[in-house]
Amino acid sequence: xxxxxxxxxxxxxxxxxxxxxxxxxxxxxxxxxxxxxxxxxxxxxxxxxxxxxxxxxxxxxxxxxxxxxxxxxxxxxxxxxxxxxxxxxxxxxxxxxxxxxxxxxxxxxxxxxxxxxxxxxxxxxxxxxxxxxxxxxxxxxxxxxxxxxxxxxxxxxxxxxxxxxxxxxxxxxxxxxxxxxxxxxxxxxxxxxxxxxxxxxxxxxxxxxxxxxxxxxxxxxxxxxxxxxxxxxxxxxxxxxxxxxxxxxxxxxxxxxxxxxxxxxxxxxxxxxxxxxxxxxxxxxxxxxxxxxxxxxxxxxxxxxxxxxxxxxxxxxxxxxxxxxxxxxxxxxxxxxxxxxxxxxxxxxxxxxxxxxxxxxxxxxxxxxxxxxxxxxxxxxxxxxxx
Numbered sequence: 001x002x003x004x005x006x007x008x009x010x011x012x013x014x015x016x017x018x019x020x021x022x023x024x025x026x027x028x029x030x031x032x033x034x035x036x037x038x039x040x041x042x043x044x045x046x047x048x049x050x051x052x053x054x055x056x057x058x059x060x061x062x063x064x065x066x067x068x069x070x071x072x073x074x075x076x077x078x079x080x081x082x083x084x085x086x087x088x089x090x091x092x093x094x095x096x097x098x099x100x101x102x103x104x105x106x107x108x109x110x111x112x113x114x115x116x117x118x119x120x121x122x123x124x125x126x127x128x129x130x131x132x133x134x135x136x137x138x139x140x141x142x143x144x145x146x147x148x149x150x151x152x153x154x155x156x157x158x159x160x161x162x163x164x165x166x167x168x169x170x171x172x173x174x175x176x177x178x179x180x181x182x183x184x185x186x187x188x189x190x191x192x193x194x195x196x197x198x199x200x201x202x203x204x205x206x207x208x209x210x211x212x213x214x215x216x217x218x219x220x221x222x223x224x225x226x227x228x229x230x231x232x233x234x235x236x237x238x239x240x241x242x243x244x245x246x247x248x249x250x251x252x253x254x255x256x257x258x259x260x261x262x263x264x265x266x267x268x269x270x271x272x273x274x275x276x277x278x279x280x281x282x283x284x285x286x287x288x289x290x291x292x293x294x295x296x297x298x299x300x301x302x303x304x305x306x307x308x309x310x311x312x313x314x315x316x317x318x319x320x321x322x323x324x325x326x327x328x329x330x331x332x333x334x335x336x337x338x339x340x341x342x343x344x345x346x347x348x349x350x351x352x353x354x355x356x357x358x359x360x361x362x363x364x365x366x367x368x369x370x371x372x373x374x375x376x377x378x379x380x381x382x383x384x385x386x387x
Contacts, residue, residue, distance in 0.1 A: 083113070218240050
């Protein structure tokens with residue numbers, strides 16, 4: 001029957017595709033810090049390390065993750081160590097990596113693992129999904145890569161590879177649902193239980209192809225080096241440039257942050273902790289006035305007096321633009337010497353030496369603003385401790 005013949009042909013194609021990806025990955029995988037089980041005799045990976053690495057890798061370049069991962073694991077080498085940690089210390093070690101909600105979720109997940117799973121990262125996808133911040137992708141990654149479960153995973157890279165492979169032109173939720181089903185079908189094509197470690201190889205191989213070969217921009221895609229080139233329908237049909245379809249450009253919200261860097265006679269700067277919700281929640285910063293449009297010098301001066309400094313001259317230190325996923329933020333930085341302070345240090349407020357900023361949970365933008373303000377008065381910013 002034609003239909004049966006087509007089904008046999010499709011199954012054979014899937015088996016060949018899965019096998020090609022597994023073989024290619026074993027020879028071409030990048031030697032990332034958390035990949036300890038490559039080769040013909042896998043050494044099981046540490047599930048905690050995998051969980052941390054996956055959290056850090058979300059919307060972040062792998063090259064940036066490796067340095068942060070090493071420092072993080074030195075400070076918090078186990079689930080128990082992270083569960084016991086203070087959130088302030090976790091955020092401080094995450095500073096500069098961005099998307100700080102990931103750090104909070106990872107910290108919360110460690111506490112759930114310690115309290116509900118006897119300190120052992122769960123193996124099952126459904127149980128992994130119970131952890132804060134763990135969605136379908138991360139659960140599939142940990143279950144398949146660490147525990148060799150049949151668990152598909154789909155991120156932007158995998159979805160792009162699969163859509164080009166089958167010349168699937170859908171977009172949005174329809175494309176995502178299709179990609180998850182397609183990824184599961186390729187896992188099924190691996191066959192018998194003796195090939196369980198290949199689940200990890202196939203999943204990571206698809207991710208690696210999307211990250212290094214099947215790149216988003218057609219001009220960058222290395223189709224000639226792709227192990228699946230002979231099976232890629234988008235390449236055969238000349239559709240690599242239109243699959244997946246480009247997303248529409250979203251309009252970012254605009255925000256102005258007028259930062260007042262208050263410096264005392266000892267060169268210390270005043271920092272305050274942000275609110276518990278919203279952008280950069282609970283992170284540290286210099287006193288900052290947030291506005292829809294640029295405030296006047298008089299408004300900034302009144303804000304500086306309200307916050308700390310009486311009888312001091314406000315100096316314009318500079319400015320810069322900081323981009324986040326959803327916002328374009330223009331920072332306008334001022335510096336002022338603290339002649340008299342209305343408020344002293346206390347909860348949510350402290351004086352620190354500029355060299356001690358790395359010990360706080362502080363965003364890259366907030367650190368840059370403080371350094372700009374300190375530089376306006378020529379302070380060298382010697383290392384010091386928070387007080």
